[in-house]
Amino acid sequence: MIVELARGLWTTLRALIFEKKVTVQYPEEKKPVKQRFRGRHYLDRYENGLEKCIGCSLCAAACPSDAIFVESAENTDEARYSPGERYASTYEINMLRCIYCGFCEDACPTEAIKMGDNYELSFTDRRQAIYTKEMLLVPVPPGGKPTPQVTPPGVYTRSVPEMKDPVD
Amino acid sequence: MAKLINLKINGKPVSVPEGTMVVDAAKKAGIDIPVFCYHPKMEPVAMCRQCLVEIGRPVIDRATGQPVLEENGQPKLQFGPKLETSCSTPVSEGMVVITDSEKARAGQREILELLLTSHPLDCPVCDKGGECPLQNLTMKFGPKESRFLYDEKHHAEKHFPLGDLIFLDRERCIQCARCVRFQSDIAGEPVLGFSQRGRHTEIVTYSDPGFDSVFSGNTTDICPVGALTTADFRFGARPWELKSSASICSQCPVGCNVTFNVRREVKAGGGYVIKRAMPRQNEQVNEIWMCDKGRFAGYQYTEADSRLKLDSPELDQALSQAAVKLAESASQAVFLAGGRLSNEDFYTLKQFATRLGAKAYLYTRHGGGEYTTRYGLAPGSNLGNLGKGDTVLVVASDLYHEAPLWYLRLKAAAKRGATLIVANARATKLDEFATFVIRYSYGDEVETVKSLSSKEKVGEAIKNTHHLVIFYGADGLGLTGTTALAQACADLFTSLPVSQTAPKANNGLIGVWSTPNQQGALEMGFAPCADLAAELKDKTVYILAADPAGDDPTLAEALKGAKAVIAQDILETETTRLANIVLPAAAYTEREGTFTSGERRVQRFYPAVPARPGTKADFALIAELAKRCGIDLEGRSALLVMNQIVANEPAFSGITYAKLAEVTEQWPIIGRSDLFYGGTGYENKQGLGVTLSLTPGVSPQGRDKQATLLSPSPAAKEMRGEGLRPKEDELLAVPITKLYDNGTTVAPAKLLAAHIARFDGVFVNPATAKKYGLENGSQARVSLNGVTYSASVLLDESISTGVVLIPRSFGIPLAEPAFVLLTALEPAQEA
Ligand code: SF4
Ligand code: SF4
Ligand code: SF4
Ligand code: SF4
Ligand code: FES
Numbered sequence: 001m002i003v004e005l006a007r008g009l010w011t012t013l014r015a016l017i018f019e020k021k022v023t024v025q026y027p028e029e030k031k032p033v034k035q036r037f038r039g040r041h042y043l044d045r046y047e048n049g050l051e052k053c054i055g056c057s058l059c060a061a062a063c064p065s066d067a068i069f070v071e072s073a074e075n076t077d078e079a080r081y082s083p084g085e086r087y088a089s090t091y092e093i094n095m096l097r098c099i100y101c102g103f104c105e106d107a108c109p110t111e112a113i114k115m116g117d118n119y120e121l122s123f124t125d126r127r128q129a130i131y132t133k134e135m136l137l138v139p140v141p142p143g144g145k146p147t148p149q150v151t152p153p154g155v156y157t158r159s160v161p162e163m164k165d166p167v168d
Numbered sequence: 169m170a171k172l173i174n175l176k177i178n179g180k181p182v183s184v185p186e187g188t189m190v191v192d193a194a195k196k197a198g199i200d201i202p203v204f205c206y207h208p209k210m211e212p213v214a215m216c217r218q219c220l221v222e223i224g225r226p227v228i229d230r231a232t233g234q235p236v237l238e239e240n241g242q243p244k245l246q247f248g249p250k251l252e253t254s255c256s257t258p259v260s261e262g263m264v265v266i267t268d269s270e271k272a273r274a275g276q277r278e279i280l281e282l283l284l285t286s287h288p289l290d291c292p293v294c295d296k297g298g299e300c301p302l303q304n305l306t307m308k309f310g311p312k313e314s315r316f317l318y319d320e321k322h323h324a325e326k327h328f329p330l331g332d333l334i335f336l337d338r339e340r341c342i343q344c345a346r347c348v349r350f351q352s353d354i355a356g357e358p359v360l361g362f363s364q365r366g367r368h369t370e371i372v373t374y375s376d377p378g379f380d381s382v383f384s385g386n387t388t389d390i391c392p393v394g395a396l397t398t399a400d401f402r403f404g405a406r407p408w409e410l411k412s413s414a415s416i417c418s419q420c421p422v423g424c425n426v427t428f429n430v431r432r433e434v435k436a437g438g439g440y441v442i443k444r445a446m447p448r449q450n451e452q453v454n455e456i457w458m459c460d461k462g463r464f465a466g467y468q469y470t471e472a473d474s475r476l477k478l479d480s481p482e483l484d485q486a487l488s489q490a491a492v493k494l495a496e497s498a499s500q501a502v503f504l505a506g507g508r509l510s511n512e513d514f515y516t517l518k519q520f521a522t523r524l525g526a527k528a529y530l531y532t533r534h535g536g537g538e539y540t541t542r543y544g545l546a547p548g549s550n551l552g553n554l555g556k557g558d559t560v561l562v563v564a565s566d567l568y569h570e571a572p573l574w575y576l577r578l579k580a581a582a583k584r585g586a587t588l589i590v591a592n593a594r595a596t597k598l599d600e601f602a603t604f605v606i607r608y609s610y611g612d613e614v615e616t617v618k619s620l621s622s623k624e625k626v627g628e629a630i631k632n633t634h635h636l637v638i639f640y641g642a643d644g645l646g647l648t649g650t651t652a653l654a655q656a657c658a659d660l661f662t663s664l665p666v667s668q669t670a671p672k673a674n675n676g677l678i679g680v681w682s683t684p685n686q687q688g689a690l691e692m693g694f695a696p697c698a699d700l701a702a703e704l705k706d707k708t709v710y711i712l713a714a715d716p717a718g719d720d721p722t723l724a725e726a727l728k729g730a731k732a733v734i735a736q737d738i739l740e741t742e743t744t745r746l747a748n749i750v751l752p753a754a755a756y757t758e759r760e761g762t763f764t765s766g767e768r769r770v771q772r773f774y775p776a777v778p779a780r781p782g783t784k785a786d787f788a789l790i791a792e793l794a795k796r797c798g799i800d801l802e803g804r805s806a807l808l809v810m811n812q813i814v815a816n817e818p819a820f821s822g823i824t825y826a827k828l829a830e831v832t833e834q835w836p837i838i839g840r841s842d843l844f845y846g847g848t849g850y851e852n853k854q855g856l857g858v859t860l861s862l863t864p865g866v867s868p869q870g871r872d873k874q875a876t877l878l879s880p881s882p883a884a885k886e887m888r889g890e891g892l893r894p895k896e897d898e899l900l901a902v903p904i905t906k907l908y909d910n911g912t913t914v915a916p917a918k919l920l921a922a923h924i925a926r927f928d929g930v931f932v933n934p935a936t937a938k939k940y941g942l943e944n945g946s947q948a949r950v951s952l953n954g955v956t957y958s959a960s961v962l963l964d965e966s967i968s969t970g971v972v973l974i975p976r977s978f979g980i981p982l983a984e985p986a987f988v989l990l991t992a993l994e995p996a997q998e999a
Contacts, residue, residue, distance in 0.1 A: 054292060054293055055293075055403070056292035056293055056297075056406075057405075057406045057409065058292055060409075061406065061408060061409075069434075071405075071433060071434055071435065072403045073403055074402060074403055084293055085293055085326070085327060085403075086293040086403050090434045090435075092434075109292045110292075157326060159290065159292060159293040160289050160290075160292060160293075162318060
């Protein structure tokens with residue numbers, strides 16, 4: 001019996017002394033996420049500040065848990081949110097419903113909705129779990145202008161940009 | 169019946185009548201052939217080449233005239249060297265059609281690839297996306313990849329307003345000409361056409377203002393791509409997000425079957441809202457069409473800001489107060505109900521009135537209901553069956569404006585060979601398609617109808633017809649005039665041989681009412697009041713779904729002289745503003761019920777959106793009021809009320825909600841997986857409705873007794889026969905109805921504001937205008953019955969001189985034709 005006990009203790013001791021530590025001091029210390037990690041979504045912008053999202057609702061259609069709600073409206077050159085005719089006037093994701101599958105990201109024709117690195121979601125109320133467009137949109141990149149923008153006529157006529165095949 | 173032809177499609181034996189196109193024969197056999205330009209409601213043009221199939225025909229020995237047989241005894245087949253368009257190839261005996269061979273599929277695929285060379289990548293933002301024939305056919309039959317470069321695509325204007333209701337995206341158009349053909353062949357308003365050639369071909373509108381048609385919305389249903397879309401639904405939702413709910417249009421007595429598409433919206437605080445109205449197929453009523461009034465004003469008023477509501481304690485209090493007032497007054501109470509109420513509401517109201525001892529009137533200026541209930545259309549009627557040997561008479565009605573779908577149906581009947589007689593004092597749109605056009609002077613309506621049978625050709629057409637349908641309206645007529653006219657029309661029926669007058673399908677008198685359910689009210693015995701203003705004095709008045717105060721200042725005065733006014737409506741109106749007690753009703757889109765169309769067809773509508781808090785269905789409010797007066801009425805559900813109607817109203821006997829919801833297979837088959845075939849109109853799964861049976865025992869004697877119910881005013885007597893001839897400096901003002909009126913249920917449609925404004929004024933002949941120093945658009949004073957109104961002058965060459973047409977609901981109350989003075993209002997004076 002003693003022998004078995006010693007053997008077991010040896011295993012523990014071995015792990016303690018010779019193996020590398022895996023414990024991370026979260027939240028002081030955070031592990032970097034993998035490249036394809038699917039965290040909280042964000043809505044992207046083009047360099048000039050226009051929103052990539054065109055309010056097409058394809059993400060909402062692809063979503064298996066019905067977590068996304070989109071309502072769209074019409075762009076004008078006087079008040080332009082995104083290229084083309086249509087933009088999302090309402091965009092909401094319910095992070096409690098979301099299962100972080102990434103289907104929305106796949107469905108998006110403009111690569112507007114992307115899954116980020118943030119996994120630190122906590123709420124004290126169900127309603128806080130609904131992320132609005134303002135919360136999801138990334139800040140305006142340097143050199144860009146906030147939306148809505150006044151744009152010259154005839155420039156932003158296409159909703160869907162030409163896209164390359166995804167690389168990673 | 170046409171001869172049956174036997175053929176085989178993909179190995180499946182099919183028998184169809186001679187003359188059927190291969191594509192339709194396949195459809196009947198459940199085989200879908202992709203089409204773009206073909207539409208089952210229109211003649212084939214074979215423009216798009218999408219419907220290519222392989223067709224083999226039996227080889228006939230010229231000498232014997234017999235099919236040549238193969239060795240195995242089967243007829244020898246000769247296949248064409250090329251694929252054929254199945255939409256323009258009629259079936260023939262022994263034909264063999266192959267739609268899914270590699271060769272046929274290649275043909276179909278290549279046409280799609282060709283179409284896609286010029287098609288933009290718009291699906292994500294396109295309003296058609298999700299219910300788009302091009303999208304669906306590409307998925308099913310198209311190439312998996314394009315061999316063409318994006319940069320080589322044809323670019324054109326993307327957001328072109330054809331009119332203010334319809335947008336055109338020229339890049340998306342595939343030049344199928346469905347819209348062009350619909351406008352010229354079906355609507356009879358050829359305002360669209362092609363310009364340029366080849367790749368530059370584009371749709372243009374010839375009218376000013378653009379796309380000037382009241383059927384324009386239908387082109388967006390049949391356009392096989394997202395080239396034509398409505399302004400009203402623009403980016404409203406994706407089709408797959410919408411729930412659909414069956415309903416009936418509430419804008420006119422045709423009773424088009426519609427589907428309301430509904431979704432939740434943040435803009436509406438997360439509640440359900442109606443996003444669009446779409447036609448629902450009923451080949452006996454509206455086929456697969458609806459008019460722009462139904463589409464763009466049909467439900468919009470139910471979502472107006474001016475909707476009435478009360479908190480439940482307030483409502484409770486209002487009901488109690490109203491009940492006290494009504495109970496006190498009892499026989500001194502007058503109920504006044506508008507034709508917007510459902511059958512269930514009218515029945516409950518009638519019960520309440522009878523048990524309370526109150527008088528109940530229908531609020532309308534369109535009389536003659538006692539005739540339409542007895543000479544109306546019998547069960548089995550379908551205007552779509554009228555054709556050669558049948559006669560239709562339209563008298564004193566501008567159907568194009570008053571009931572657009574009836575215009576469409578009669579135009580089609582005339583095309584099929586029916587004799588269409590249009591009698592009116594002025595030119596109307598239907599004249600163009602009429603066999604005989606009869607012009608009379610205002611006031612001569614009755615005389616005109618009386619003299620019809622003595623006219624040579626017209627008389628023949630009426631006497632020798634298989635079926636006779638008469639539409640009578642209120643063009644230039646008030647209550648007395650319409651009643652007299654209805655009587656004259658009924659007399660015309662009774663003067664015909666019995667074989668034609670006995671109740672039978674497709675025979676009868678139709679009133680072109682201004683509300684969706686006037687016929688239903690009439691069937692239950694409601695009648696208008698000849699002198700309403702006098703009737704209201706010192707009474708407790710309970711007004712439902714009507715705005716007498718807004719229509720006529722004299723009625724507003726009369727209401728002020730009433731003891732108390734209880735107004736029940738869905739929207740705030742002049743009447744609700746001056747009422748002592750207001751009861752907020754639920755809109756018809758928020759509850760269940762039935763309407764009876766002018767053709768006497770009872771049709772069900774279903775709740776599309778939940779009732780707003782603080783409102784209740786009309787019948788429930790009435791029953792609640794009755795309960796507080798100690799009268800026990802059914803108010804729990806519309807179905808239970810209908811059960812009582814069926815038990816107590818002879819005309820409704822045999823009807824049940826379940827029967828109203830029955831459907832039978834209709835042709836063409838639309839609205840299934842094959843949007844490319846019939847368009848995006850909805851299949852009818854919720855009921856075709858039932859035509860009321862005619863009350864037995866109709867006899868001319870009985871009719872005469874009824875006719876004295878309304879004693880015509882002296883003016884009306886004078887009108888009969890003699891016509892109204894104005895004196896030297898006077899003009900005859902007559903009331904008319906325009907499609908886009910300014911009434912409670914149309915004015916809230918913001919999109920139609922410009923269309924409504926086009927009718928805001930008084931119409932005169934240019935010569936008349938000149939005589940009075942007036943021009944188009946100039947302001948004039950109209951002195952009428954001692955009151956002076958100012959209105960803008962609108963010119964119309966089709967009306968006779970000496971007449972002023974006053975559209976109803978635009979602020980000049982004109983109940984009966986009257987003589988007026990017209991004077992120019994100098995711009996200087998105005999300031
Ligand atoms: S990640 Fe998946 S579940 Fe979450 S919103 Fe996107 S599609 Fe829906
Ligand atoms: S995020 Fe992408 S898929 Fe979703 S609505 Fe916007 S553009 Fe469409
Ligand atoms: S607009 Fe639509 S219906 Fe008209 S021709 Fe073009 S594709 Fe056909
Ligand atoms: S014809 Fe009449 S019932 Fe039909 S859609 Fe138009 S207004 Fe409505
Ligand atoms: S050619 Fe047959 S559908 Fe167009």
